[in-house]
Amino acid sequence: SPGSAALITPVVGRVGERVVVYVDHIGRIEGEIVRIHDAGFAMTINATLRKKDKLAAKLTWLANRHELNLPEDRRHNRVTPARPTATLAFPDGRIYESRIIDLSLSGAALALDARPPIGSPVMVGNLRATVVRLFEEGIAVEFAVMQTVESLEQGLA
Incomplete structure (x- = not known):
């Protein structure tokens, strides 16, 4: 639900511990x-009303997409990177280490x-890219x- 979740996980924390989880087809949940x-743990979801509304819509879509034969709503499937980090370089010479949040054949979300x-043009590892969203x-x-x-x-190695 948009307010709580029960997760099957290989690792658990302690009751009361703050967690951030990344769920396929959903994304980041705090x-x-x-x-x-x-098999894991149950958590409350801390999110704004707007984010909970978006989560509810996404959960509804996921629950109904097979019955309605709906396609995946992504242009390209996600890819699991070998390394969870990537170097980000700007034309002016600034270089940052970033954490890969989401990765597909067409782009990435980077913390x-x-x-x-x-x-803005950037290099993600050895791959040319453009910033499309903040x-x-x-x-x-x-x-x-x-x-x-x-x-x-190869480009992210």
Whole structure:
């Protein structure tokens, strides 16, 4: 639900501990562990009303997409990177280490403190990209050239 979640996880924390989880097809969720169970834990979800509304819509879509034969709402499937970090370089020489939040053949979401303007050219590892969106935790980039899984791994290595 948009207010809580029960998760099957290989690792659990303590009741009351703050957690950030990344769920396939949902994304980043923040909350607090409220109960431990045999296969993982249950958590409350800390989010604004707007984010909870978006989560409710996404959960409804996910629950109904198979019955309605709806396609995935992403242009390209996610890819799990070999390394969870990437070097981000700007044309002026600034270099940052970023954490990969989400990765696909066409782009990435990166946790980053810097706030480059939308449209800024950047290098993510050895891959040319453009900043297409800013969000609370960082930036989203679109690669200049569609990648393959192999070229993505090589470009981010």
